[in-house]
Amino acid sequence: MLQVAEKVDSYRLEFERAEQDDARARPQWIHHIRTAAFDRFVELGFPTTRLEEWKYTNVAPIAKTPLRRAGQAWGTLPIESIEPFTLEKSACAQLVFVNGHYSPELSCFGKLPDGVVVSSLATVLTGNPASVEPYLARYAGYRDHAFVALNTAFMEDGAFISIPQDTILEAPIHLLFISVPRCESAVDTGGSGTVSYPRVLIVAGSHSQGQVIESYVGVSRGVYCTNAVTEIIGGENAAIDYYKVQRESEDAFHVATVQATVGRGGTFSSHAIDLGGVLVRNNLDVALDGEGAECALEGLYMAAGRQHVDNHTRIDHAQPHCSSRQLYKGILDGESRGVFNGKIVVRTAAEKTDARQVNKNLLLSEDAVIDSKPQLEIFNNDVKCTHGTTIGQHDQDAIFYLRSRGIDPAATRSLLTYAFASELLSRIKVGPIRAGLEALLLARLGNGSMSEGRP
Amino acid sequence: MLTINNLHARVVGGAEILRGVNLVVRHGEVHAVMGPNGSGKSTLAHVLAGRDGYEVTAGEIVYEGKDLLRMPPEERAREGVFLSFQYPVEIPGVSTSYFLKAAVNAIRKHRGLDELDAIDFLNMTKEKMKLVELDQSLLSRPLNEGFSGGEKKRNEIFQMAVLEPRLAILDETDSGLDIDALRIVANGIDALRSPDRAMILITHYQRLLNYVTPDFVHVLFEGRIVKSGGQELARELEAKGYDWIKAEAELARQTLV
Ligand SMILES: Nc1ncnc2c1ncn2[C@@H]1O[C@H](COP(=O)(O)OP(=O)(O)O)[C@@H](O)[C@H]1O
Ligand SMILES: [Mg+2]
Numbered sequence: 001m002l003q004v005a006e007k008v009d010s011y012r013l014e015f016e017r018a019e020q021d022d023a024r025a026r027p028q029w030i031h032h033i034r035t036a037a038f039d040r041f042v043e044l045g046f047p048t049t050r051l052e053e054w055k056y057t058n059v060a061p062i063a064k065t066p067l068r069r070a071g072q073a074w075g076t077l078p079i080e081s082i083e084p085f086t087l088e089k090s091a092c093a094q095l096v097f098v099n100g101h102y103s104p105e106l107s108c109f110g111k112l113p114d115g116v117v118v119s120s121l122a123t124v125l126t127g128n129p130a131s132v133e134p135y136l137a138r139y140a141g142y143r144d145h146a147f148v149a150l151n152t153a154f155m156e157d158g159a160f161i162s163i164p165q166d167t168i169l170e171a172p173i174h175l176l177f178i179s180v181p182r183c184e185s186a187v188d189t190g191g192s193g194t195v196s197y198p199r200v201l202i203v204a205g206s207h208s209q210g211q212v213i214e215s216y217v218g219v220s221r222g223v224y225c226t227n228a229v230t231e232i233i234g235g236e237n238a239a240i241d242y243y244k245v246q247r248e249s250e251d252a253f254h255v256a257t258v259q260a261t262v263g264r265g266g267t268f269s270s271h272a273i274d275l276g277g278v279l280v281r282n283n284l285d286v287a288l289d290g291e292g293a294e295c296a297l298e299g300l301y302m303a304a305g306r307q308h309v310d311n312h313t314r315i316d317h318a319q320p321h322c323s324s325r326q327l328y329k330g331i332l333d334g335e336s337r338g339v340f341n342g343k344i345v346v347r348t349a350a351e352k353t354d355a356r357q358v359n360k361n362l363l364l365s366e367d368a369v370i371d372s373k374p375q376l377e378i379f380n381n382d383v384k385c386t387h388g389t390t391i392g393q394h395d396q397d398a399i400f401y402l403r404s405r406g407i408d409p410a411a412t413r414s415l416l417t418y419a420f421a422s423e424l425l426s427r428i429k430v431g432p433i434r435a436g437l438e439a440l441l442l443a444r445l446g447n448g449s450m451s452e453g454r455p
Numbered sequence: 456m457l458t459i460n461n462l463h464a465r466v467v468g469g470a471e472i473l474r475g476v477n478l479v480v481r482h483g484e485v486h487a488v489m490g491p492n493g494s495g496k497s498t499l500a501h502v503l504a505g506r507d508g509y510e511v512t513a514g515e516i517v518y519e520g521k522d523l524l525r526m527p528p529e530e531r532a533r534e535g536v537f538l539s540f541q542y543p544v545e546i547p548g549v550s551t552s553y554f555l556k557a558a559v560n561a562i563r564k565h566r567g568l569d570e571l572d573a574i575d576f577l578n579m580t581k582e583k584m585k586l587v588e589l590d591q592s593l594l595s596r597p598l599n600e601g602f603s604g605g606e607k608k609r610n611e612i613f614q615m616a617v618l619e620p621r622l623a624i625l626d627e628t629d630s631g632l633d634i635d636a637l638r639i640v641a642n643g644i645d646a647l648r649s650p651d652r653a654m655i656l657i658t659h660y661q662r663l664l665n666y667v668t669p670d671f672v673h674v675l676f677e678g679r680i681v682k683s684g685g686q687e688l689a690r691e692l693e694a695k696g697y698d699w700i701k702a703e704a705e706l707a708r709q710t711l712v
Contacts, residue, residue: 395544396507396508397544398544398546400504400506400507400528400544401540401543401544401546402546402554402558403505403527403528403529403532404504404505404506404528404529404531404532404537404538404540405529405532405554405555405558405561405614405618406529406532406533406558406561406562406565406618407529407554407557407558407561408529408561409527409529411557411561415549415553415554415557416546416549418548418549419546419547419548419549420548421548422547422548422549423547423548426548454550454553455548455549455550455553455554
């Protein structure tokens with residue numbers, strides 16, 4: 001217990017420092033929220049596996065590692081270093097963050113429709129805090145989630161995107177979060193690391209449409225933690241296409257919470273890709289909060305070595321005639337562990353709910369583990385809810401078919417793994433992201449055993 | 456080129472399915488293997504192609520002087536063995552062209568030939584698709600996914616045309632086809648006949664043999680070849696069914712006892 005108290009103390013010191021740093025620049029309400037969130041974090045402490053929600057994911061490595069916020073000084077990088085991750089050519093705006101801090105030098109803006117706001121959160125909090133006040137920290141609850149509480153206590157930068165009603169964004173907005181660990185190895189830093197708390201707020205007015213991509217990448221080895229929170233609020237008939245591509249470096253911790261609220265007749269589609277990190281937890285909460293709202297959540301997680309990747313989704317069917325679709329697929333190799341927990345809540349009012357959930361897992365090694373759990377809480381009888389889970393190896397018939405044509409076993413397995421993933425990749429609507437991920441997947445599977453070109 | 460000697464095989468842990476198959480196939484010969492459902496035809500085809508899950512409990516298979524049973528399936532394919540599947544497997548997410556290019560290049564590499572690039576490959580396939588009247592657009596479709604029964608079988612023969620095997624085993628390539636598809640598939644097979652390509656045509660019916668005249672016809676029954684002959688044997692089977700074969704086999708068994 002003493003240890004835990006010490007940890008909280010070190011966060012308290014950080015918190016006090018953070019509050020002092022920008023006490024002048026921030027409005028009172030921010031100060032109140034942060035303080036409330038920090039107090040809540042102190043009460044909650046880091047979750048343990050005794051909690052149902054954290055049963056399969058032990059965050060002790062995060063709790064034990066002394067993590068310091070990377071200061072502003074770390075907020076820049078040579079432009080070449082972002083090249084592999086940039087979507088500059090296809091995005092209408094690309095905001096780049098280095099260790100959680102907005103980097104104007106690395107960011108770029110194309111022509112945006114009238115009234116569209118794409119800005120760093122820090123800028124908004126100093127310049128026009130009133131524009132975010134009705135939304136910020138009002139949707140992602142920090143009361144029962146320690147990581148959200150921490151992020152909220154330390155939020156200072158990230159992105160604010162606002163699309164006015166009836167406005168259609170033709171090109172996606174790209175938010176690129178780059179982490180540069182201070183040292184190459186944990187030993188050099190005595191086991192400590194840096195932490196960033198990216199905070200994103202997306203507000204889409206009624207009948208608006210937009211695509212937002214969040215990329216999380218690490219540029220070198222070394223321990224760091226990303227604790228991200230994204231709030232998405234869609235108005236009536238708004239259509240939001242959201243991508244989260246996680247490619248943190250192999251020693252990184254990544255905990256992210258996305259809270260999306262979909263209004264009447266609105267649609268929210270999410271594509272979550274997880275490739276990196278040693279310990280990863282994603283919480284994706286969607287509130288279908290108006291009649292006829294729809295969401296489609298897709299996820300692909302690929303882990304090897306000792307990676308641990310946990311996806312928790314929660315869909316709240318609060319209103320009638322809403323539909324939700326979920327397809328999450330996992331590819332687990334080595335001694336990796338995957339967790340999928342899909343919770344669907346259907347409220348009393350939510351008649352004619354149509355909810356479908358599918359989780360498919362491919363285990364490529366005997367030591368890989370998946371814990372997959374659907375959780376249905378249904379309080380209305382007039383609903384359609386289905387769920388299905390598959391866990392398995394490659395289909396023997398398929399393996400034999402390919403080998404009987406002369407293709408060697410390693411290439412056969414790569415090809416079938418690619419095929420398994422491509423069901424999801426092929427649904428990604430942003431061309432460069434799809435192509436980039438396909439190439440990445442091929443490179444990962446390749447080892448020279450596959451021939452050139454795209455299967 | 457192929458000698459099957461007293462072959463006994465079973466599904467791992469199961470009852471014996473092949474119970475002493477003997478068959479000799481010389482270069483360029485076409486052998487029809489007929490027999491009622493469940494007699495072991497597909498099992499023979501799978502054992503020849505090297506499918507996992509079968510256990511050879513006795514006998515041997517010599518292919519071009521080599522012990523075929525010691526080779527993994529991909530090596531057999533590279534050495535010129537081709538199996539046209541009774542049930543071609545659907546593989547969503549892998550295009551037909553990528554798959555076939557990977558296959559053709561694996562085989563070419565084994566034979567010491569240069570790998571084909573995308574253009575060479577496309578030119579080569581263009582010709583071969585005509586053989587079974589397949590449309591080029593099929594190449595970009597996921598392998599066998601959503602193909603009609605006829606398309607799947609034509610795709611098998613198309614693959615055979617591209618991979619140019621020395622020994623082709625066609626497992627019921629004619630079943631489930633309507634008259635037009637049968638004609639296309641059968642003509643394709645006949646066109647691929649050549650002095651240095653032997654074929655084993657596994658079939659249930661005689662109708663395929665109207666297009667592709669076999670040199671020999673064998674009847675497989677309860678895991679053994681119980682009768683061999685020429686084209687006339689196929690006609691006899693067509694006319695009389697398999698019951699007389701069963702009766703003869705029964706008689707033979709009784710005299711043995
Ligand atoms: N994988 C298998 N597992 C169990 N039994 C099998 C398997 N494959 C074939 N058999 C059995 O072996 C016998 C021969 O099957 P098969 O070779 O498919 O016959 P055919 O192709 O002549 O119709 C049948 O009785 C069938 O049920
Ligand atoms: Mg059969």
